[in-house]
């Protein structure tokens with residue numbers, strides 16, 4: 001069995017990653033360290049509660065004592081660090097939590113990892129799950145490569161860039177076995193409805209306004225979450241020490257096109273709104289995000305060539321699967337849109 005300490009495994013990508021390792025492989029034992037913030041939901045992995053291959057540890061990646069204890073008792077072969085504050089809009093209104101978790105928290109994990117490797121002569125690897133936002137914003141042309149200079153524009157992106165620099169430095173200075181992946185926008189089941197796709201689906205189901213920032217022409221490069229998770233499983237097992245990989249599916253779309261696609265799919269499945277309007281009529285252009293990055297686009301040739309990774313889900317299939325999931329899990333949506341979500345929503349969208 002390979003033991004993996006996953007941090008942030010109750011969130012969107014972390015819970016999909018744990019489900020993939022436990023359902024599609026037979027040789028993983030998982031410890032999930034999660035602080036259960038507003039974005040962490042025990043429901044996301046409830047089917048594994050009684051599974052002997054899965055252990056949940058409630059706690060903060062910034063709690064050095066706890067992390068040390070987990071490393072000493074569980075002796076993981078891999079640490080996969082997903083835990084983060086992940087929403088750009090929240091980083092604009094309240095950056096402090098992003099500095100605390102994404103930078104100081106990652107630093108704490110690295111210090112505990114350094115100590116663990118030193119004391120145990122361990123073969124443990126540390127995979128930092130990062131984002132393409134560290135590279136900043138593209139114009140109409142070009143792609144992010146692993147060699148693109150970092151140029152983060154939001155407090156979120158800057159905090160992830162800082163963490164990446166620390167991870168890189170720990171490899172260089174202490175010769176620790178670290179890896180970094182920088183992935184584009186994920187979508188799929190279990191994404192919290194503060195992010196574009198689940199927010200639009202959930203509002204469109206309720207006949208609420210669909211708030212599109214600015215002119216809606218910002219471009220994101222979408223990847224189905226399971227494809228990201230498969231890439232991470234490959235990287236953690238097969239990548240050379242110290243390597244960085246970009247991960248993306250070459251699925252670029254303007255936000256407005258994406259929102260229209262979601263609306264049209266919902267109209268096809270559910271019929272028009274009760275008042276006879278198409279859901280595209282719910283689209284409302286609102287003020288732009290501060291410092292809004294124009295375009296992200298990943299060149300993922302390195303991971304394709306080195307590790308043979310290919311996304312398995314195209315955008316049309318992935319969107320339909322995602323809409324299916326939200327339609328089948330409206331109880332989940334209602335549960336996460338609780339009091340604190342309502343407060344956030346009012347403050348953001350008034």
Ligand code: NAD
Nearest residue numbers: 008010011012013035036037039040060061083084086186
């Ligand atoms: P998410 O917000 O859905 O989940 C974050 C998880 O981390 C939650 O379960 C939360 O409870 C936990 N957490 C937060 N602070 C913690 C702390 N101090 N200690 C322990 N746990 C803590 O995030 P996500 O979208 O699943 O993203 C996961 C990772 O992937 C993040 O590092 C993010 O930067 C990165 N990433 C996300 C995307 C994307 O499109 N969502 C793309 C590329 C990279």
Ligand code: DAU
Nearest residue numbers: 086087088131132133184185194195196211212213218255
């Ligand atoms: O690129 C990877 C990043 O993708 C991850 O690192 C982040 O954790 C993840 O949140 C995501 O960041 P984005 O800012 O790109 O995702 P978000 O879903 O917040 O927004 C996608 C686009 O949609 C962006 O251009 C802003 C726009 N948008 C978003 C919201 C929430 C709207 O137009 N209206 C909205 O209400």
